[in-house]
Amino acid sequence: MAITGSNSSAATSEATAATADVVVGLATHNHASTAGAVVRDARASLERLLSSLRWCIIAADGGSTDGTLERMREAAGDTGALVEVQYPLKPSDALEVPYHGLAGRARALQAIFSEARARQARACLVLDARSAASSTDWLHAIDRLTAEELDFVAPVYRRHPATAGLLHGLVSPVFRALYGVRLVSPLAGEFACSRRFIEAVLGDPIWETDSAQRGIDLWLSTAAVTGGFHVGQANVGARPGDEGQDVDVATTVAQVVGALFTDMEPRVQVWQRIRGSRAVPQLAERRATESPSVDPAPLLESFQLGAGALQDVWAEVLPPMAILQWRRLAVQPLDGFRVDDALWARTIYDFAMGHRLRVIARDHLLRSLTPMYLAWLASFILQVRHTTAAEAEARIERLGLAFETEKPYLISQWRWPERFRPVKLRR
Numbered sequence: 012m013a014i015t016g017s018n019s020s021a022a023t024s025e026a027t028a029a030t031a032d033v034v035v036g037l038a039t040h041n042h043a044s045t046a047g048a049v050v051r052d053a054r055a056s057l058e059r060l061l062s063s064l065r066w067c068i069i070a071a072d073g074g075s076t077d078g079t080l081e082r083m084r085e086a087a088g089d090t091g092a093l094v095e096v097q098y099p100l101k102p103s104d105a106l107e108v109p110y111h112g113l114a115g116r117a118r119a120l121q122a123i124f125s126e127a128r129a130r131q132a133r134a135c136l137v138l139d140a141r142s143a144a145s146s147t148d149w150l151h152a153i154d155r156l157t158a159e160e161l162d163f164v165a166p167v168y169r170r171h172p173a174t175a176g177l178l179h180g181l182v183s184p185v186f187r188a189l190y191g192v193r194l195v196s197p198l199a200g201e202f203a204c205s206r207r208f209i210e211a212v213l214g215d216p217i218w219e220t221d222s223a224q225r226g227i228d229l230w231l232s233t234a235a236v237t238g239g240f241h242v243g244q245a246n247v248g249a250r251p252g253d254e255g256q257d258v259d260v261a262t263t264v265a266q267v268v269g270a271l272f273t274d275m276e277p278r279v280q281v282w283q284r285i286r287g288s289r290a291v292p293q294l295a296e297r298r299a300t301e302s303p304s305v306d307p308a309p310l311l312e313s314f315q316l317g318a319g320a321l322q323d324v325w326a327e328v329l330p331p332m333a334i335l336q337w338r339r340l341a342v343q344p345l346d347g348f349r350v351d352d353a354l355w356a357r358t359i360y361d362f363a364m365g366h367r368l369r370v371i372a373r374d375h376l377l378r379s380l381t382p383m384y385l386a387w388l389a390s391f392i393l394q395v396r397h398t399t400a401a402e403a404e405a406r407i408e409r410l411g412l413a414f415e416t417e418k419p420y421l422i423s424q425w426r427w428p429e430r431f432r433p434v435k436l437r438r
Contacts, residue, residue: 198229201247269374
C-alpha cells in the first residue's frame with residue numbers, strides 16, 4: 012500500500028516516518044509513459060542488490076493528470092515501498108519550459124530531500140523519471156555513500172562527447188576551471204548524495220526561487236565541490252531520453268549558461284582562489300560508445316547567419332581582436348574550419364563578464380551566444396568525427412586545460428571591470 016503525503020513542505024515527520032537506509036527519489040509530472048518502468052527497475056535492483064538494507068522509493072509528483080502515480084503504484088506492488096509526496100507548481104512555472112523538462116524541479120527535489128531526512132536515510136539516489144536504463148549501475152555508489160566515504164556522486168553517461176556539445180564544450184570546462192574539480196556532468200538531473208549533504212543544503216533559501224527551478228542541479232554540484240564534501244562520479248548507462256521536451260537550442264543555451272553565470276557571482280571569493288583542477292574518484296569502468304553521425308554543415312551555416320545579424324550585439328561584449336577573429340571564421344569554408352580553444356575560452360569568459368555587468372538584457376546576451384556555440388560544435392565534430400571515443404575524450408581534455416589556462420583573463424576582468432569596455436568596430 013502506498014503512503015501518500017499532502018505537500019512538499021510537510022513531508023512525513025520524523026516521529027512517524029519509517030526509517031530507511033537508502034531512498035530512491037523520482038520527480039514526476041505527467042511521466043506515465045516511463046515512470047512505472049523506472050519504479051519497476053529500481054525496485055528489482057534494490058531487492059536484488061540491497062537486500063540487507065532498508066529502502067523505499069519516494070515519488071515527488073507535481074499533480075500529474077495522465078496516470079503517472081497509478082503506473083508507479085502498479086510497478087511498486089503491494090509492498091509499501093512507494094512513498095508519495097506532492098510538490099506545488101506555481102503560475103510562474105508555466106511561463107517557460109525548462110531545458111530539463113520538469114517545471115518546479117527545485118521544489119520537487121526539496122520534497123525528496125525532506126522525506127529522506129525524515130526517514131534518516133544515509134543515502135539518497137535521485138533518478139530521472141524518463142528512463143529506467145541506469146538504476147542498477149547507480150547502485151555502485153550506494154556502498155560508498157552509506158559508508159560515509161562520499162557525499163555526492165555525479166553521473167558519467169555512456170555517450171560520445173559530440174552528442175552533448177553544450178555540456179562538454181562549455182559547462183564542464185568552465186565548471187572545471189572555476190572550481191578545480193573535473194566533473195563530466197555537473198548539471199545532470201540524476202545524482203546520489205549522503206545524509207550530511209542533504210542536511211547542509213536543505214537549509215539554503217534557494218529552493219523557492221524561480222531561477223532554482225531551472226538551475227538547481229548545477230547549484231547542487233557546485234555546493235558539493237565548494238562545500239568541503241567528498242565528491243565522486245559513477246559510470247552509468249545511457250542518458251535518459253528527452254521525451255516531451257520542446258526547447259530550442261537558443262533557449263537551452265540561455266537557460267543553462269545563464270544558470271552557470273548566475274552561480275558564479277555569489278561564489279567569486281571561492282573560484283578566484285582556485286588554480287588547476289583535480290580528478291575525482293571514478294566508480295566502475297568507462298564504457299566505449301560509437302561516434303555519432305552529425306552533419307557539421309548546418310551548424311556552420313547557422314553560425315554564418317548569426318554572425319551577420321549579431322555583430323552589434325557581440326560588439327557590446329567582445330574586445331576588438333575577438334570580433335575580428337569571429338568575423339574571419341564566418342567566411343571560412345567548412346573544409347578546415349576550426350575554432351581555436353583559447354578564443355572559445357576567452358569568448359565564454361567575456362560573455363560571463365557581459366552577463367555580470369548587464370551590458371544588454373541578459374536573455375538577449377545569452378541567446379546571442381548560440382551561433383558561436385554552434386560554430387564551436389561544428390569545429391569539434393570536424394575534428395573528432397573519424398576518431399575513437401577515447402580520442403574525442405582526449406580532445407575535450409585539451410579544451411578543459413585551455414579554459415584553465417585562460418582563467419587569469421577572467422579573473423583580471425572581474426577584478427577590474429572598468430577594463431571591460433569593448434570598442435565597437437566599424438563593419
